[in-house]
Amino acid sequence: MAINPESLGAKAVLLDIEGTTTPVAFVFDVLFPYARNHLKDYLAQNFKTPDMQSMLQTLRKEHETDVVKWAEPPHWDNTSESAEMRTVTLYLLWLMDKDRKSPALKRLQGKIWEGGYRSKALQGEVYPDVPPALKRWTERGLQVYIYSSGSVLAQKLLFGNLKDGDLIRYFRGFFDTRMGPKNAPESYRKIAKETRHAPKEILFISDQEKELKAARQSGLHTLLCIRQTQPFENPDTEQTSTTIKTFDEID
Numbered sequence: 001m002a003i004n005p006e007s008l009g010a011k012a013v014l015l016d017i018e019g020t021t022t023p024v025a026f027v028f029d030v031l032f033p034y035a036r037n038h039l040k041d042y043l044a045q046n047f048k049t050p051d052m053q054s055m056l057q058t059l060r061k062e063h064e065t066d067v068v069k070w071a072e073p074p075h076w077d078n079t080s081e082s083a084e085m086r087t088v089t090l091y092l093l094w095l096m097d098k099d100r101k102s103p104a105l106k107r108l109q110g111k112i113w114e115g116g117y118r119s120k121a122l123q124g125e126v127y128p129d130v131p132p133a134l135k136r137w138t139e140r141g142l143q144v145y146i147y148s149s150g151s152v153l154a155q156k157l158l159f160g161n162l163k164d165g166d167l168i169r170y171f172r173g174f175f176d177t178r179m180g181p182k183n184a185p186e187s188y189r190k191i192a193k194e195t196r197h198a199p200k201e202i203l204f205i206s207d208q209e210k211e212l213k214a215a216r217q218s219g220l221h222t223l224l225c226i227r228q229t230q231p232f233e234n235p236d237t238e239q240t241s242t243t244i245k246t247f248d249e250i251d
């Protein structure tokens, strides 16, 4: 029997992206390699823009922190502009390799993807059950929001540039890690406040049990979305959430 959000008391649905609305492979096999492959050209073309200079300041601070923490990042060489550009490229690649949630890196990736979506080299991807669910929910007056660790810019680019159309109109709002980390209960209280809903009026759907646990601690309703059999299962992962395989299981 289908799960009805309203019967749980929900007035809003909060969605994760990676692994929930969108295949994880899209992020890892399409978006990340695109940013990596276009990094050098992007830096060469934009190195002197005010936006890039402010991004570099953030990046330098992150680099200093890495040095202090003995993380051994590539040496920062600013003896010439070309040397610094090379350094920045190396350091950004280093951050990508470590899959760091670096604010400077996220910002830069967003900018590179923006160019890719504009030129149609990139197109967003969602599971086929996502658009009809968004339509169904919003037609009944449910408000739909996104909460992802990808930047709000990256989220809007993805949903605004799909192969067959644009889903932006269905969303009331977009949240990223500026609300806090996804495993922290506090982040979900902040989001509830932003949406002007009581936590118990929000249904959060994600593929990560840790995120759901944090959301539940703040009083949200949760559903675990398992799109396919996981490549490896962690026996330590406690799965206490109701599980769905597609949004078709939600009324």
Ligand SMILES: [Mg+2]
Residues within 6 Å of the ligand: 016, 017, 018, 019, 020, 206, 207, 208
């Ligand atoms: Mg996810």
